[in-house]
Amino acid sequence: MNIYALSSGRGPSGIAIIRLSGEDALKISELISQNKNLKSKEINLCKFYNPLNKALIDEGLLLLFPRPHSYTGEDLVEFHIHGSNAVISYFLKILSEQNNCRLAEPGEFTKIAFQNDKIDLIEAEGIGDLIHSETELQRQQAVKLAQGNASNYYNELRAKLIKSLAYIEAKIDFAEDDLPKSLLKEVQKSIKEVHSDIRKILEDHKVGEKIRNGFRVSIIGEVNAGKSSLLNLLSKRDAAIVSEEKGTTRDVIEVYINIDGYPVILADTAGIRDTKSEIEKKGISLAINKSRESDLNLIMIDNSSKSIDPKIQKLISEDSIVVLNKSDVDKKQNHKFKKTEVVLVSVKNNENIIELTSKIKEKLSSKFITSNDVLITKERHRAKLNECLKEIDNFLKKDQNKDIETAAEDLRLATRHLGGIVGKVDVEEILGSIFRDFCIGK
Secondary structure, eight states, rough: OOEEEOOOOOSSSEEEEEEEETTHHHHHHHHTTOOOOOOOOOOOEEEEEOOOTTOOEEEEEEEOOTTTTSSSSEEEEEEEEOOHHHHHHHHHHHHTTTTTTTOOOHHHHHHHHHHHTSSSSHHHHHHHHHHOOOHHHHHHHHHHHHTTTTHHHHHHHHHHHHHHHHHHHHHHHGGGGGGGGTHHHHHHHHHHHHHHHHHHHHTTTHHHHHHHHEEEEEEEEEETTSSHHHHHHHHOOOOOOSSSSTTOSOOEEEEEEEEEEEEEEEEEEEOOOOOHHHHHHHHHHHHHHHHOOOOOOEEEEEETTSSOHHHHHHHHTTEEEEEEOOTTTSOOOOEEESSSSEEEBTTTBBBSSSHHHHHHHHHHHHOOOOOOOOOOOOHHHHHHHHHHHHHHHHHHHHHHSSSHHHHHHHHOOOOOOOOHTTTTTHHHHHHHHHHHHHHOOO
């Protein structure tokens, strides 16, 4: 079977790229180009024809990638054509009419690459994350995954487990006199090192997942302090209704923004105050709950207010930034706070907003960003690592001299769980969930 898809964006554009992969890819490309002398290490300038009536479709470039040295590991062809919707649609129609040729499913080219051992599961996930990356931090993390940084590390840990398992199996199969006396001690030392390394990876504050999905930042504070206006200003659109009437925000409004490369899910919440309105009370409850879930809280206070609600005071901590708004009314900072960042701004006049975004970035960076190249980006990885750790714990608790066979089984399971991250074992059930989020043509 051969698969094809538009790999570039939909037109109109200067160029569109259509990808074709499979055992008949070369034959089909010769048929459409009416050229049997295509070069695999050169860019071929071709005219493309309808094989049925020889009508000219377009003129463009054709690139051949023979197996196994292609992205998929199969014969792969790229047609570079003009990017009008008419040309694209007609070209795809011609491919659909060829024998054993069908439109690719989302991520199917990458899935075939994985099945042909061109990449492993983490590298495939990295490619998917790179396609969907919207900020510089997300791009950097995705590139590391796609280049195999995490894969290499997990494979090293897995190799240690396999080596230790081989020693244990040897102890089961051979007489003790034939093996070094220090063998078990060496195995235990190696296994403890793997245990320690996995533990360090798991104690990561979920940095990788936060970079991939976005840091949660909530705007919490007084009514009419300018929370909704700040959300609109930072998101550069009217995402929230702004009104001088108190208590208009009752639900949580979330927008996705990019703060100097940092992916942020910014939430506007109901103003906190004493109220008799049941609907507003529910909104305030949602706001307080949202503050507990957030990675960072922006505590919004009217700089001209004489006092601060005790409920809001309780939310101020080292992990928050106090935003004193309405400096256009009073430029003097009227409230002092200990052990927390304070920024005096005017949302109305867009004053000191750059300083505020810099403070947000600094807070997120100091709390979450790490130089560690191996970050957990998906819950699947975390679950496998925890399962691996559990089996290693079981192994270390046993008396390996008395329970050597069950200890060996613990190591087998630990190895299997660790291998499952990169796709060494038992991966069929997770392939669909990984590749379905890819775009068609990748």
